[in-house]
Amino acid sequence: MDLLRFLTERSDEIVAKTWEHLQLVGLSTAIAVGIGVPLAIVLTRNERLASPVIGFANVVQTVPSLALFGFLIPIPFIGGIGMKSAVIALVLYALLPILRNTFTGIRSVDPAVVEAGRGMGMTDLQQLRLIEIPLALPTILAGVRIATVVTVGLATIASAIGAGGLGDFIFRGISMVDHRLILAGAVPAALLAILFDALIGRVERKLDIRE
Amino acid sequence: MPAPAVELLDVDKSFGADAPALSSVSLTVRSGETVVLLGSSGSGKTTTLKTMNGLVTPDSGKVFVRGTEIREWDVIELRRRTGYVIQEVGLLPHLSVEDNVGMVPKLLGVEADERRARTRELLELVSLPPDGYVHKRPSELSGGERQRVGVARALAADPPLLLMDEPFGALDPINRRRLQDEFGALRERLGKTIVFVTHDVSEALKLADRIGVMRGGRLLQLDAPGVILEEPVDDFVRELVRLETWS
Numbered sequence: 001m002d003l004l005r006f007l008t009e010r011s012d013e014i015v016a017k018t019w020e021h022l023q024l025v026g027l028s029t030a031i032a033v034g035i036g037v038p039l040a041i042v043l044t045r046n047e048r049l050a051s052p053v054i055g056f057a058n059v060v061q062t063v064p065s066l067a068l069f070g071f072l073i074p075i076p077f078i079g080g081i082g083m084k085s086a087v088i089a090l091v092l093y094a095l096l097p098i099l100r101n102t103f104t105g106i107r108s109v110d111p112a113v114v115e116a117g118r119g120m121g122m123t124d125l126q127q128l129r130l131i132e133i134p135l136a137l138p139t140i141l142a143g144v145r146i147a148t149v150v151t152v153g154l155a156t157i158a159s160a161i162g163a164g165g166l167g168d169f170i171f172r173g174i175s176m177v178d179h180r181l182i183l184a185g186a187v188p189a190a191l192l193a194i195l196f197d198a199l200i201g202r203v204e205r206k207l208d209i210r211e
Numbered sequence: 212m213p214a215p216a217v218e219l220l221d222v223d224k225s226f227g228a229d230a231p232a233l234s235s236v237s238l239t240v241r242s243g244e245t246v247v248l249l250g251s252s253g254s255g256k257t258t259t260l261k262t263m264n265g266l267v268t269p270d271s272g273k274v275f276v277r278g279t280e281i282r283e284w285d286v287i288e289l290r291r292r293t294g295y296v297i298q299e300v301g302l303l304p305h306l307s308v309e310d311n312v313g314m315v316p317k318l319l320g321v322e323a324d325e326r327r328a329r330t331r332e333l334l335e336l337v338s339l340p341p342d343g344y345v346h347k348r349p350s351e352l353s354g355g356e357r358q359r360v361g362v363a364r365a366l367a368a369d370p371p372l373l374l375m376d377e378p379f380g381a382l383d384p385i386n387r388r389r390l391q392d393e394f395g396a397l398r399e400r401l402g403k404t405i406v407f408v409t410h411d412v413s414e415a416l417k418l419a420d421r422i423g424v425m426r427g428g429r430l431l432q433l434d435a436p437g438v439i440l441e442e443p444v445d446d447f448v449r450e451l452v453r454l455e456t457w458s
Contacts, residue, residue, distance in 0.1 A: 116301025118266060119374075120315050120364075121290030130314075134305050 006180045014169075018188045021165035024083065024155045025192070028090035029148050035091070036098030036147075037140065041128065043099075044106045054103065057096040065093065065154050069161045086155070086163030093154055094147035101143025105136030138208040145200035152193040156185060214278025216242045216372055216404035217263050222272035224258055224428075232258045234428045235272070242371075245398060245405040246433070247415040249451070250425035256408045259425065260374050263406060264293045276372070291315055294365030294373035294403075298380045300357045302349035308334070308360050309345040315368045333363040338393060355386040362394070366401070373405045379414070391417055412452055416440075424448050 007014065043050040060068075072078070072085040079085045109132050117131045133140075159167025169185030172178075217240040224233040233255045240246045248256040261267035262274045265286040274281040276289060302311050310317075312333055313326040321329070331341040337359040349357060358378060365373060379387045379394075395418060398405060409415055415422050416436045423433040424447075432444040443449040 110299075110301070110304075112297060112299030112301035113303060114301075115266075115297060115299075116295070117303075119264060119290060119295035119297070119301075121287045121292075121318060123287055126318065131303060135303075 003180055007184055010184060014184055017166050017168055021155055024165050025151045028087050028151050029094055032091045032094035032098050032147055036095050037102050040099050040102030043103050054100060057099050060092045061096045065157050073161060081162045083163045086158035090151050090154055094151050097143040097146040102140045105139030106132045109135045138204050141200055141204045148196045149193045152189055156189050213242055215239045218275040220273040222262060222269040224269050231428050236430050238423060238430055238433055240406055242404055243402055244420040245418055246421050246423055247407045247419035248423045248425055249415040251410055254425040255428040256425045257376055260376055260406055260408050263374055264290050264295060291319055291368060292370050294370040296361050296365045296375040296378045298377040300361040302360060304349050308347050312364045312367055319368055333366055337363045354382050373403050375407045377409055
């Protein structure tokens with residue numbers, strides 16, 4: 001009950017921080033989709049580039065997130081303290097699942113269907129628009145879902161370089177050894193992750209035509 | 212004399228370092244006839260077929276469609292004007308039967324109403340009652356029904372030339388027989404030029420005006436079924452058709 005009162009007293013701040021958090025996640029994921037999906041499509045057309053590019057995205061993913069945020073601080077223009085470098089780091093992390101799923105999704109479209117499309121006289125763009133993207137969409141969305149959920153969690157760490165969001169509660173709670181503060185950040189973050197997972201998952205299943 | 216529907220002159224093709232897929236294949240398909248390319252897998256029959264709609268580009272030699280060299284064709288346009296049926300059918304699984312059949316007309320810019328009417332007409336033609344089928348998804352169809360839709364789709368833009376790659380190969384014997392019979396009758400009515408690929412000798416004998424026997428990337432003989440049976444050019448062709456004459 002004590003915890004509940006604690007949280008209610010801070011509800012305004014929690015809402016504000018959640019909103020900040022959502023902005024971080026939304027912006028990062030949107031940019032990652034904007035880069036990842038077209039890049040993956042290019043890779044399906046130039047398969048020799050695929051393994052180095054996806055390999056690079058893989059390597060980025062192995063860098064500890066706190067370290068990556070730290071690395072970005074001294075870098076001029078793109079780095080520094082605050083939301084901008086946080087978004088850059090989050091985009092880098094979100095890129096891999098989106099890139100990999102889009103690439104795999106398009107590549108695993110039934111070759112007979114692609115062949116039929118070519119035989120019908122579809123241009124490359126028509127093939128992409130009418131066959132490959134619609135059929136890969138559930139897999140692409142699964143990538144977006146994973147990226148979003150991961151970003152919700154990672155964005156809490158972005159607070160360490162002054163990006164705001166729910167991480168502020170968590171870091172404050174750690175330094176003040178106040179578990180209620182930690183929970184004030186962790187619970188909404190977890191709820192956000194569950195929410196996104198469920199919402200995007202639902203769209204995914206709706207689009208899946210496989211029986 | 213009008214230009215032949217398809218003409219190949221000395222066509223060579225290799226894929227990578229393997230044995231050549233086609234070596235100096237030359238053949239002429241006359242307008243309105245059905246030529247069946249017969250051979251086992253790896254004989255080059257599918258590759259030969261694919262040179263005719265530009266899905267395979269020859270390393271050397273020439274391919275003419277209706278008198279025009281394939282390199283002079285806008286290959287996208289050529290494919291839209293050429294029916295193509297493959298064994299796996301390749302229906303777009305996310306679209307209804309109607310949208311599948313109407314796809315090529317759509318690519319050609321035909322209005323929706325006209326497409327719908329045309330689709331119904333074509334489904335009738337391949338013995339699928341339109342009312343029961345237009346809204347179905349490919350996953351709801353049997354193998355035979357899928358192949359019928361595949362044929363309807365290939366006919367949608369009323370192409371003068373139909374390329375068919377083992378269209379009935381994945382069907383059970385009863386369905387295969389039925390579709391062959393229906394297709395034979397349909398062919399008479401449509402009067403189209405057809406190039407048909409199969410490894411099934413009886414199918415070739417049944418449907419062909421002329422049979423082209425292929426082996427190892429070469430066209431061994433191109434003749435009417437009777438001639439192939441009576442005067443095979445070599446032992447391979449003789450062996451290939453011998454068993455069939457007894458059955």
